[in-house]
Amino acid sequence: MSDYSQLLQNATWQPSTDMQLPLSISSWLELSTSLTTQLKQAFGEVNVCVLAESWITTLNENERQFFPKQACPCWCREVILKSQDIPLIFARTLIPASLLTQHRELQQLGNRALGEWLFMQSDRIRQKLELTHDKNTALYARRALMSIGAENMMVAELFLTPQIFTRVVK
Template structure:
C-alpha cells in the first residue's frame, strides 16, 4: 500500500446527492448498505475477525464550500480506511467544526479508534439524512483504490451523513471500495 502524505486529503471533490432524490441507486444488497440508518462500523465488524481503522491523515483545512454550508472558515478533517481482516473496505472522511471539537475533544484524539462507536453510543449525537455519491473512473478516489491494489472496473458508491451534537454539526462520508463491493454483492 503506497499512501504518501502529499496526496492527503483524498476525498476532495466528491459530489453528493440526496438519497431520496437520486433515481439511479445501485442494486441490492449494496443499496441496503448505502441507505442503512445504523452504524456502518458495527455492521462491518460482523463481517470479519479483525476490524481496524487506518488513519490516513487529519488536520485543519479551509472549509470546502462544495461539502459544507455552515459559516465556519476552518474545519477539522479526518480521513481513514476501515479494514476487515487486513483488506481496506471503506474510505471514510469526517468534517468537524471547531466548536464541536471544543465540546468533544475526544473527536480530535480518536487516532485509530472508530468514530462510529462514539456516534452511535452517545445519544447526544443525532443522525440526519443520508446523501449518496456515484464516483466515476479517473477520480482521486479511484486512484486511492488502485493504490490499495483494488483497481476500479465499475463506479464507486458512497454515503454521507450529517450528525449534530447539541446543534453543532459533524459530517461523515464513507465510500465503499471495490473489495467491499465484491464481498457485499456476493451476499445474494
C-alpha cells in the same frame, strides 16, 4: 491529500431518496446504524488506519454547501477501515471547532473508529444523507450531516470494494 479524499470532495452528491440502487447496495449505503459494527459482523475484525488528522481552514465548494452555517476551522480526520489487510472503507470526517470545544475526545480517537464514539451519543441525529457513484472507479460513497446537540459534523465514507455489497446487512 489522497485520491480518495479528492474523489469525495469533487463528487456529485444527491439525496439518498433520488438514487435508484439494488437492495444489496442501498442497504449498506443507507444504513442508519454503525457502519463499523456492520462491517465487523460481515468481515470479522476491522482495523482503523489513520491516514491524516489536521486542522483545515477552508472547505471546497462541495463541502461548504453541506455546511451552510458552519465556519472553519474544521478538524479533518481521514482513515481507512480494513479487514484482514483488505481496505473496505475510506472515511473523511469534518468536525467544526465549535463541536470540538465540547467533545475534545474526538481529537484523541487514534486507531478507534469514530462510530464507536458517535453511536454512544444519545443526542446524535442524522440530518441529511447523500450518495454518489463514481463512474470512473465504479465506487459508491455516502456522506451524512450528523448533529450532536446543536453542533454538526460531516462523515463521508467511500466503499472501496464491491465485496462489501455481497454481504447481507443484519
